[in-house]
Amino acid sequence: MTLLRIIESLRARSATLLKAGIGVLVLLVVLDALPFVVDKADAHTAAERLPGFWAVYGLAGCFLLVYFAKTLGAAGIQKGEDSSDE
């Protein structure tokens, strides 16, 4: 099956994919800093005009949400499956 072969092929090259992913991250920030590529006139606030603003926001947001959720889970939101009252 073609789809399966594509997936297997990508998984076999996971190290290369990781390097390509890092390259994409760098490229996105570089492109964001080039005014002739990304027109910051559409930005709504001054902060958004900083190069890589949304990159920092995405990374920090992910950390914030994951740690906040884990803290809530540890505070008693998460219970063992045996404690279900269904």
Add this chain to the structure above:
Amino acid sequence: MSEFWIHPSLVLFAGAALLPFLRAKERMIWLLAVPAVVLALVLTMPSGEFGSTAFLEWTLVFGRVDALSRVFAVIMALMCLIGSLYALKVKDTGQHVAAWTYVGGSLGVIFAGDLLVVFLFWELMAFSSVFLIWARRTPESLAAGFRYLLVHTFGGLALLAGIVLYGAAQGGDFTFAAFSTVDPGLGVWLILVGVLLNAAVPPLHAWLPDAYPAATFSGSVFLSAFTTKTAVYALCRGFAGFEILIVLGVIMALYGVIYAFLVNDPRRLLSYHIVSQVGFMVAGVGIGTAMAVNGAVAHAFAHILYKGLLFMGCGTVLYMTGRSKFTELGGLYAKMPWTMFFTLVGALSISAVPLFSGFVSKSMTIAAGYEAHHYWAAFLLMLASVGTFVSINLKLIHSIWFGERRADDETWEKAADPGWNMTAAMGVTAFLCFIIGIFPASFYNLLPHAVDYRPFTSYHLSETLQLLAFAALGYYLLRKKLEPKAVTCLDLDAFYRTGGRGFAWLASAPLQAVDRFWSALHEKGGIVPLMRSALGVGRFDNRYVDGAVDGTAHAVRVLGNRLRPLQRGSLQQSLTLAFAALAGLLLLFYLLA
């Protein structure tokens, strides 16, 4: 009413009524034909007001067709067709009947021109959809269905009370139109409570992640689309510009994604994402500008498709493997590649990845937030987008299809792509998610207001790609923390579950003891003396009063004893005999008269 108009709900109700009488092959054709007719009806419907009926002192309007009702009706009818295709081979006819009645209720609300008709169909939705939960026939689904029904009964009561108060304040005018944002009155606030409950706005949301994962694999596909989005329609119609909705919408958007990180059931995760995604729509309605309402409507349309697709993907995993926990799945791409692919399309759509439907709908609401200077709301909605991407694309997709194989051998053996109808339903929906994402102009033409918004600008692309790519980096760095765990999560339903257990204890322990004591006291001090005195009075009456007059009481007692054998103890038999006797008497009366 000059033009012929037929209510699409009627077609669904009639179709549902005939379903039990069809054989398997005919039923499969019928299951596709009826929703196709409904979709055709909705697509070709002229604008105007139809189906006006006098009722007591009011005029009920069953068919108000305008741009807003049309776009919602189109997506509901389309989802009905897709859902019916997905469930085509479900042999339990009751599920199809419940699903179509539920969709009919949703279309009834959408086309309703007044609040009385809204209430009628609103309740129909609640009481028909619960059967999609009960149809799974597990103790969990039975309990979840009852809780679902109880919560919706409360919402329905709030809605009805609000409608009555609002109608009284308007001098008997129940027209369903935009409510005034200036001093709306208690009636409008109560209507809002009823609508917000169906939209699953915290703290009135816990019924949704409780009930939807308990439904049948195909039932949850219907459930994911209709209740919350019908509520979004009602919000768009009546509550645009109610600024409290911005706050509630943002809370929803974040609340849903935070819980999505914690749960261990894919369909519960998706349920929390309904809460989150509907938050974007609720916030859009609260912002209230033409662009924001367009954004809410566009996102509701796109959401019904991609959320249906995600529920179909996870429902297929449940259907094929019998498993519904991340900790019992993993690595299934090798066994279910096409299901994985279609679910991935749904995941990319909900995450607003460019070229997929969410990108052209969600961003419109956020941009409207910026334009209306609600910066805090817009930034927090962007934060919720980060959570959506991480929990759906990375947690859900990774944990089911790519992560470590946690399935036992039996589950692994059973895992496979599903039959043609389920694959086709997912394929068509994935295609629509993609088409909307690459041709947004045609999609925007469906919206209720003129659209002045371009999603494909260099800034918007850069913003979205940075946000998502770096969120993915965050996930990669924190991936160990997001490994699935065998847990359940407490939510606000714990309050009424605990309250229910408390009430059961109160009823079974102290109240029952008081009742027993009171019954004993009543029996010894009241019943026994009363019976004795009644017996004495009866004997006196029978022997001296009746005997001295004409003996009627004695004759009735003798007749009663003779007729007693006819009383079999079965209510149906007694009723049949009673109606037969009544019919005989009537016949005798007419013959003699």
